[in-house]
Amino acid sequence: MEVLPQLIVNGLLLGGAFALISIGLTLVFGIVRVVNFAHGELFMAGLFGAWLLSSKVGLTPYLAAVPLVVILFAAGAAMQRFIIQPLMDADPHIQIFATVGVGTALINLALILFGADIRTSELPWAREPVRFAGLSVARGFLVAFAVSMVATAALVLFLKRTHLGRAIRAVAQNRNAAPLMGIDVPRIYIITFGIGSACVGLAAAVLSPLFPAFPTVGTYFALTAFVIVVLGGMGSLEGAVAGALIIGLVDSLAGYYVAPDLKEVVYFLIFLLILVLKPAGLFGVRGSE
Amino acid sequence: MRPLSIAGLAAxxxxxxxxxxxxxxIADAGFWQHVFVTIFVYAAMATAWNIVGGFAGQLSLGHTIFYGxxxxxxxxxNQHFGIIPWFGMLAGAAxxxxxGVLVSWPCLRLRGPFYTLSTIAFxxxxxxxxxxxxxxxxxxxxxxxxMFATTATGMEQRIGWAWMLFRERENTVLIAFGLLVLCIAVATLIRRSRFGYALLAVREREDAAEAVGVNTTRxxxxxxxxxxxxxxxxxxFHGIYLNFIEPETMFSLATAIQLAMFALIGxxxxxxxxxxxxLLVVPIAEAARGWLGATANGLHGLVYGLVLVGIVLTMPQGIVGALKPRFALWAGPAHRPPPAAPARDEARARPPIGEPILEARNLTRxxxxxVATNDVSLTLREGEVLGIIxxxxAGKTTLFNLLSxxxxxxxxxxxxxxxSGQWVTPDAPHGFADAGVGRTFQIVQPFAGLxxxxNIMLGAFHHARSRAEAEAEAERVAALxxxxxxxxxEARSLTxxxxKRLEVARALAMRPRILLLDEVMAGLNPSDVALAVELVRTIRDSGVSIIAIEHVMAAIMAISDRIVxxxxxxxxxxxxxxAIAKDRTVIEAYLGEEYVAASA
Amino acid sequence: MRRRHVLAGTLAGTVALAARSATAQGSDLRFGALYPFSGPLALLGDESFRGFELAVEERNAAGGIGNARIRIIRGDAVDQNQAIGEARRLMSVERVQAIFGTYASPLSFAATQVTELAGTPYFELGAISDPITERGFRYLFRTCPVAKFFGEGTVDAVTGIAQKLGQDPKSLRIAVLREDGIYGTTVSAAQKARIQQLGYQMVEDLSYSVRAVDLSSVVQRLRGANVDVVLHTGYQNDILLFYRGMKEAGWKPKAVIGSGAGYSLTDTMKAVGSDFQNTLNVDFTQFAVNERVAPGVKQFVEAYARKYGHPPRSGHSLANFMGARVFFDALARAGSMDKDRVRAAVLATDVPEYTTPTGWGAKFDEKGQNTRARPFLLQWQGEQQVTVFPPEAAVAELRIGLGAT
Incomplete structure (x- = not known):
């Protein structure tokens, strides 16, 4: 069996999982212009939510997506309304630290509620491999990949075709001019933050059979998500997906050909290179940085 | 010494x-000394961080690179060569x-969150x-x-001042405090020096900083x-104090975030x-752990996180910002009685127009x-006012950016x-500033927080040797x-x-020999325009050559010797x-060909 | 076997006695318990503490040390700076006479230096990094086995596997796989030393960050190298990722040998599922062990379940329980908390092997390290982790073949 095709497939599928987590971040980052350091912790909360719903209520983890999307939308919107919004005029650095505070509180809340144990949403089906053309992949990853593509396409359509979506894009392009066109910018921010968080809820539900929940799991994904968002270009959904696939491939290939403990080094170096050479990201609009 | 400096020193x-x-x-101080060592260490590092994060406005979340x-x-x-940590300390600093320079060089042109993320990546x-x-x-x-080392002569106990390890714990307090004082002293010196003002200028507005001759990269x-x-x-010091170092702790992102947070909250x-x-956060964290640590795992972390959010929401300007009236003197510049009413510069005889002082040849951009600028050549003579309309x-501002x-x-x-009379061709804004070119910006954005x-001192620091000299210059130019x-x-509360006058004053404080004025009269009411015209004339009469872009026709006609x-x-x-007022092509350009045809 | 009866008889009255001890504060002995109660190490930090707590309750129920009751003062440390702070707080504010801890090696390094300089005895019950007791400290003592023994235990298990397979152990292709933190690095260094010493062949040496979210490329490397035995040192999350990766790739080695931590947790077994069957593990004594060599282990499990409402989550509690007991006995013999008398009494300790609930003996060298503690070789069979080596401690035969068949 050839190892390279397998590594590429593994990398792309992992990229699909990363994409799910990153699209919410790129929305918030690109439109509200807030670096949300609690993004990983929202994902962690989602994983615990999926675990609770599957083990206590008996909901299939995938179906848990419905309540989780709603709950995380509300949580994200509330965070924007009550924590970020009051700081919109303050030094942008201050907003970063507000989100750091939220993240710290969430990690410790999880520790109090669930302990430091890992919790796995039971869905053995998702971990069973599918074999085709000499390749072998877990079903759960195929599902995650498909969902991430559909979710991204849906979001892109939403932003392009709906009135609300156009308003969101208008705010992203010029937050000063948007109010002149009758757009309620603070409301757009709240909705955007909500949508960004809802994406995380979706990601958590879909990935919960593959990744166990524990209080610090968010920090494992957060930095990667930031790398992906910057790589793809702030606020660009297509960019986030492309960035996620690239980072997934790097993870898989560098883990094999370089060394597993240096794969993060490789993708941080790529990240730095992109920042220095093309700060707007692969798909970003020049000047948005 | 000012009273609040004394208060600061007393504190x-x-x-x-x-x-x-x-x-x-009162008590066995072991624990308290540790708490204070922790406070001193973090306060020292937050102070050091603030030089980059606060003064220069570059939010670094990678500062534990240097700590590590x-x-x-x-x-x-110490371990490999038996060298005492005091030398190791200096080597580490170097x-x-x-x-720091190597890592920052490629990242400094990144703005806002991008710079921050790059420091995390590093x-x-x-x-x-x-x-x-x-x-x-x-x-x-x-x-x-x-703590013990086997040497040729037997077991050596590496305890004492040389090794920075003590049985007497108060010595660690002494060293930690010494480091804090060092950091505060350096920060204070910087804040009050020309260098500090340059940093503030960079933080507030990088292009304007370049215009007053600051080499922002440097x-x-x-x-x-x-x-x-x-x-x-x-x-x-802290590595020795912790007694055990490994990468996870020494290059910790969490610690790096904390340092920035302390500075930000303060x-x-x-x-x-x-x-x-x-001083606010460390005791809260310690107390939370002391009181809540035993009750439930993670409760103190939760409280800490919530308190953090609370502090940020209630004091987004930081503690010092919230208590500004009291701290302003210690943190900010000296207060002086307002200067006496400005002695109006008596109208001097206008110096004659002399030799060329600036030449642009075939500029294309x-x-x-x-094509924003297409093959433009122009010459400015000494003592002349050249208007550009x-x-x-039409590409006026692009032309200005090329000229500066x-x-x-x-x-x-x-x-x-x-x-010195030499012709030079600088390649960066601060190079032009060094050659004597000052400029204003069309969109006036003073350094709002100053x-x-x-604001004017920032310009004066271009030549002033001392703070006092810069202040004196600022007062003179302000009067003018x-x-x-x-x-x-505060500059943000100006009309x-x-x-616009501040913009001119800042450029003027540089003592330029050539001044580029970009629409300093646009948007002014007629009486302000009259004042501005008078100001430009005064500047011209003091021997400065001027190029002015202007929309207000009457004004530009009044001040210009020549118009392009x-x-x-x-x-x-x-x-x-x-001649320009009667020029057919000019009228055409402004009002359209039909107008020319109709009136012909 | 006398102690067994004491233990069984007295633990029942623990609650009442604990209440009584709180009132008799005047003559109390105050002992600090320094563990990571929060942060990423909280789970096993807390598990370790429970063993210590049970030992204290048992001792208090039996009259304490020289008629003085023991009071526990908890100290929570997540990182080194906090370990120093808590050690200082325990000594200066809480005025403890000795500190017990620590589970995590970095915290132990930091805290013990503080107590050493202050001359307060420090009893290490669970941190395994070898150099902790190699710094020439006089008032630091450790009961638990060190990383070196974990390295030896895992590599020697390869010998056992080879025997079962009827192969020369030198023909087996071994991979060392580890998380790249202090735990994985320390244990794997000992493993590599032992592999070299025995002349076995190591074909891969891979490490990965604990924050890795995918180990499929690691699995591909192992598979490419045609590995027979994987010596894996990791935490719960990465063990899950590793097994998920193997399942995904449809590949597995002949054996996986863990080194404690995540491999000892029932939750890990449940989360991985049937693929975890027959996974080997070298760790502190667990609960399915031959009672002849670990007298009192049953009673411990019962006492634990009574107090906390569920069976122990790992053997860390047992190791801390055993260690605390050894030190309590030594302190009772010392007759005072004077540091040098404590040292003399600890060094005079002579408990033969197979007489304690962990099966370990206690005999300390000049450095303060217990020389009679060895980890056992365990195997996940069914829902249980059973001891398979050494033969006198074993309750089941070593099985070959990874995963349920």
Whole structure:
């Protein structure tokens, strides 16, 4: 069996999982212009939510997506309304630290509620491999990949075709001019933050059979998500997906050909290179940085 | 010395006296001394961080790179070569300063969150490499600080001042406090120096900083180097104090975030802020752990997180910002009685127009397919006022940016005759500033957080040797520009007219020999325009050559000796104001061909 | 076997006695318990503490040490700076006479230096990094086995596997796989030393960050190298990722041998599922062990379940329980908390092997390290982790073949 095709497939599928987590971040980052350091912790909360719903209520983890999307939308919107919004005029650095505070509180809340144990949403089906053309992949990853593509396409359509979506894009392009066109910018921010968080809820539900929940799991994904968002270009959904696939491939290939403990080094170096050479990201609009 | 400086010093003295003398009188001070060492260490590092994060406005979340380098330098040299940590400390500081410059160089042009993320990425890379190259660093297995060492002469106890390890714990208080004082002293010196003002200028508005002659890259790198070296010194001490170092702790992102947080909570860019922030947060964290640690796992972390959010929401300006009236004197500039009413410069005889002082040859600048400036040549003579007019979008501001070095031309060149009479062709804005070119910006954005005085001082620092000299210059120029009574006002509260005059004053404080004025009269009411015309004349009469872009026709006609007309990037006419007013092509450009045809 | 009866009889009255001890504060002995109660190490930090707590309750129920009751003062440390702070707080504010801890090696390094300089005895019950007791400290003592023994235990298990397979152990292709933190690095260094010493062949040496979210490329490397035995040192999350990766790739080695931590947790077994069957593990004594060599282990499990409402989550509690007991006995013999008398009494300790609930003996060298503690070789069979080596401690035969068949 050839190892390279397998590594590429593994990398792309992992990229699909990363994409799910990153699209919410790129929305918030690109439109509200807030670096949300609690993004990983929202994902962690989602994983615990999926675990609770599957083990206590008996909901299939995938179906848990419905309540989780709603709950995380509300949580994200509330965070924007009550924590970020009051700081919109303050030094942008201050907003970063507000989100750091939220993240710290969430990690410790999880520790109090669930302990430091890992919790796995039971869905053995998702971990069973599918074999085709000499390749072998877990079903759960195929599902995650498909969902991430559909979710991204849906979001892109939403932003392009709906009135609300156009308003969101208008705010992203010029937050000063948007109010002149009758757009309620603070409301757009709240909705955007909500949508960004809802994406995380979706990601958590879909990935919960593959990744166990524990209080610090968010920090494992957060930095990667930031790398992906910057790589793809702030606020660009297509960019986030492309960035996620690239980072997934790097993870898989560098883990094999370089060394597993240096794969993060490789993708941080790529990240730095992109920042220095093309700060707007692969798909970003020049000047948005 | 000012009263609040004394108050600050007294507070510092008390901070030291508490763990060193007072608490030991009451109780066994072991724990409290540790708490104070922790506070001193974090306050020192937050103060060092603030030089980059606060003064220069570059939010670094990778500062533990330098903390770790300091610790590793001290411990590795101790372990392998038996070198005392005091030397290791200096070596670490040197390496850190160099590393800081190397790491920052490619990242400094990044703005806002991008710079921040790049510092995080560097920190992660450094941490992972420290783990990977374990033959050099000891890897994750870590290195214990040797307390005993076997030497040729037998067992040597490495305890005492030389080794920075003590049985008497108050000595660690002494060293930690010494480091804090060092960091505060350096920060204070910087904040009050020309360098500090340059940093503030960079933070507030990079282009305007360049215009007043600040080499923004160099000052940012200098700030990073100083900050990295200080952080490293503290790291060396703390590494020894922790007694065991490994990459996860020494290159910790969480610690890096905390340092920035202390400074931010205290008040960015002030000297007292980082210390105040640390003093508030560290005891809260310690108390939370002491009281809540035993009740439920994680409860104290939850409280800590919530308190953090609470502090940020209630005091977004930081503690020092919230208590500004009391701290302003310590943190900010000296208060002086307002200067006496300005002695109006008596109208001097206007100096004659002399030799060329600035020459532009065949300037062309393209943006993609758009040619914004197309083969423009012009000459400015000494003592002359050259007006540049043209319809909106004609490329006037691009031309200005070419003339002041903010944009490099695609073709052609600009040369300036400097003070010594040599012709030079600088390649960066600060180079033009050095050659004697001052400029204003069309969109006036004073350094909003600074006072009018400080804004003008930023220009004066271009030549002033001392702070006092810069202040004196600022007062003189302010009087000239009619801002004398507004010196202590925050620049953000100026009227449009005031802000435009401030823009001119800042450029003027540089003592330029050539002044480029970009629409300083646009948007002013008629009486302000009259004032501005008078101001330009006064400047001209003091021997400064001027190029002015202006929309207000009457004004430009009144002040200019010669006028150049630009349309679609090309120079379409040049001549005396009277000639230009009658020029057919000019009227056409402004009002359209039909108008010319109809009136012909 | 006398102690067994004491233990069984007295633990029942624990609650009442604990209440009584709180009132008799005047003559109390105050002992600090320094563990990571929060942060990423909280789970096993807390598990370790429970063993210590049970030992204290048992001792208090039996009259304490020289008629003085023991009071526990908890100290929570997540990182080194906090370990120093808590050690200082325990000594100066809480005025403890000795500190017990620590589970995590970095915290132990930091805290013990502080207590050493202050001359307060420090009893290490669970941190395994070898250099902790190699710094020439006089008032630091450790009961638990060190990383070196974990390295030896895992590599020697390869010998056992080879025997079962009827192969020469030198023909087996061994891979060392580890998380790149202090735990993985320390243990794997000992493993590599032992592999070299025995002349076995190591074909891969891979490490990965604990924050890795995918280990499929690691699995591909192992598979490419045609590995027979994987010596894996990791935490719960990465063990899950590793097994998920193997399942995904449809590949597995002949055996996986863990080194404690995540491999000892029932939750890990449940989360991985049937693929975890027959996974080997070298760790502190677990609960399915031959009672002849670990007298009192049953009673411990019962007492634990009574107090906390569920069976122990790992053997860390047992190791801390055993260690605390050894030190309590030594302190009772010392007759005072004077540091040098404590040292003399600890060094005079002589408990033969197979007489304590962990099966370990206690005999300390000049450095303060217990020389009679060895980890056992365990195997996940069914829902349980059973001891399979050494033969006298074993309750089941070593099985070959990874995963349920």
């Amino acid at each position: 510092l003295a008390l901070l030291f006296a508490l763990p060193y003398w007072i608490i030991p009188l 380098i300091g610790a590793y330098a001290a411990v590795l040299l 390496v850190s300063a160099a590393a 920190l992660e890379v450094v941490r992972l490499l420290a783990i990977h190259f374990k033959d050099f660093t000891g890897g994750s297995a870590g290195i214990p600080v040797p 000052v940012k790198l200098a700030a990073v180097a100083v900050s990295a070296a200080l952080t490293s010194l503290v790291g060396s 008040g960015l860019g002030t000297v007292a802020g980082p210390v105040a922030g640390t 393209r943006f993609g397919g758009l 043209g319809p909106n979008g 070095g903010f944009l490099p031309p695609n073709e052609g060149s600009v040369r300036v005759r400097d003070a 006072s009018v005085r400080e 520009c009619g801002l004398g009574h507004l010196l202590d006002l 449009v007219g005031g802000a 007309v630009i349309n679609s990037g090309r120079m379409i006419a040049e001549g005396s104001p009277e």
